[in-house]
Amino acid sequence: MERIMSVAEQERDPYPTIEWLESTIEDLRELIANRADGFIRNIVRELRPADIAHVLRHLSREERLYLFSLLDPETASDVLAELDEPIQEELIREMDSERLSQVIDEMESDDATDVVAKLPSDVAEEILESIDREDSAEVRELLSHAEDTAGGIMAKEFVxxxxxxxxxxxxxxxxxxxxxxxxxxxxxxxxxxxxxxxxxxxxxxxxxxxxxxxxxxxxxxxxxxxxxxxxxxxxxxxxxxxxxxxxxxxxxxxxxxxxxIDDVMDVIEEEASEDAQMIAGITTGLDFSETSPLKVSRARLPWLIVSFTGEIISGQLMSMFHTTLTRVLYIVFFVPLIMAIGGNVGNQSAIMVIRGLDTGEVDVLEMGKRLRSELLVSLILASVLATAIFMISWLWFH
Missing domain, CATH: 3.10.580.10 (CBS-domain)
Structure with a gap:
């Protein structure tokens, strides 16, 4: 307990190291188990909202709910805005209407709108009726805009x-x-x-x-x-x-x-995640912090089925040449090589095109030009690799 007290009283660093945060998480786990609310508040008081959000991500559900319940409404509002969507929704579900109203009342209008949008319509209406009238009007206006538009990410607070x-x-x-x-x-x-x-x-x-x-x-x-x-x-x-x-x-x-700019950073992160999911063949919209096996499986299965179907067709095509493969057995040795190279070339092209579309370097209107370029690149790569395979196979079998 003395070591924990010293952590709460130490001078604040410009930013906490990962090691320090891990140590703090262990201290908070011990304090939560002992229900030492005073010591918990002393430690949390020295943390920035983003640091508290980091701590909450690494606690169990019960520990997370208990720690969040000790935060004052202003701090809780800042922390809630920093959290990933699944954890955010978990905390929102566990708050009663009075506590939730206090937290939302302290939030920036864009963050408050994000929270209210996740609530059932009857609960959302109850919350909007209980918070400040001006804040309620701002949130209602923002809710009228699609979430992936400028109106959906803007804030009503400006000078x-x-x-x-x-x-x-x-x-x-x-x-x-x-x-x-x-x-x-x-x-x-x-x-x-x-x-x-x-x-x-x-x-x-x-x-x-x-x-x-x-x-x-x-x-x-x-x-x-x-x-x-x-x-x-x-x-x-x-x-x-x-x-x-x-x-x-x-x-x-x-x-x-x-x-x-902080709102745009969130957009950039969201779009980058969608691009990564597209490249990996995962249904977009899956949060990387999602832990539900059913949701993760449902997001990953569609493209695996497409890949599975493609491989079945490839196998069927190969079976049509079983006589040739039987006579010239060494051709089989190169099948994994050809399939692996084909997959890698496809992944490279997909990544470059998706990233180019994201940055604006690839124009949809000039897709024909890009396609011709990719075909030329494929021809060059195929020539180089075919020559290499020919030389290796000649040395191997002669």
Whole structure:
């Protein structure tokens, strides 16, 4: 217990090492078993939300539920947003309506929407009725957008100032709003009707003369999206223009939300997972943290059946040449080699094309050109490997 106390009281490192986290997990397991709530809170207080989420992933279900129940609503909301979907859903199911309302009330609008979307409709309605009216209206609006669009990943928390304000007035307004907005990268400039007219990096605003008007320092060449834009396109814009945030506007160009780089990182991770699943022949949508054997099997089985069917056909074709194989037995020695090389070449082509489509380097409209290129590559590879196989077989059998 003394060692555990020292862990809670030690000076906080810039970031915890894996070894330190593993040690902390073991300490927390012991404390949870002893129901030492005070010591648990002391340790958790020194951890960042992402670190607490890491700890929860490595605890058993019972330990996880107990530890999460000790978190205050604000910390719980930050931790919940960091967790993988299966664990997130598990914790949501175990919270009563009052606790869940408190946690959701502390969340950013986009994160709160993700949580509410996972609830049964009657429970979701009960939660939305119990939280702050303004927050409830924001969540309802976000729920109206498809989850894989800009509207589905945007947040309603943003800083917008009238273009006619002075720099000093704009900074005063930002100070009042800062408590409700976690990260402020850019300040959006709007007109009297709320139309987006420009953007000012926070640094430029702080360095400008206090009496200058916002419209004189704002950049009017703004990259923005509408709510129906696909999240992959949003990620592409972030990469192309090195953005840290992007405004979302309605059909009249009124500012309605913003998307930040952390939201886009989640999109990139999600799309990368889908690409990896496509390459591996797994039905997309399977979370890598999923532990249900039935769900994992259901996701992996379809393409295995396709592969199984293909191999049956290959076997049937080979059986048609059984007379030749019987007469020239050494041909059989090369069958595994040919099949392995064919599979590897196919995997290489699939990976390159899927990755190219993901990065935009391969255009669907130019697929014919890409196909011709792949055929030429296949011809070159086949020539090189066929020559190598011929030389090896000649040396082997002569």
């Amino acid at each position: 917008a100032v009238n273009k006619d304000l002075t720099v000093d007035q704009a900074i005063q307004k930002i100070r009042h709003m800062a408590k409700e907005i976690e990260d402020i990268y850019n300040v959006f400039a709007v007109d009297d009707e709320g139309h987006l007219v420009g953007v000012v990096p926070l640094q430029d605003l702080l360095l400008a003369r206090p009496g200058m008007k916002v419209q004189h320092i704002m950049d009017t060449d703004v990259v923005y999206v509408t709510p129906d834009v696909d999240q992959e396109e949003v990620a592409r814009l972030f990469k192309m223009y090195d953005l840290v945030s992007i405004p979302v506007v309605d059909e009249d160009k009124r500012l309605i939300g913003r998307i930040t």
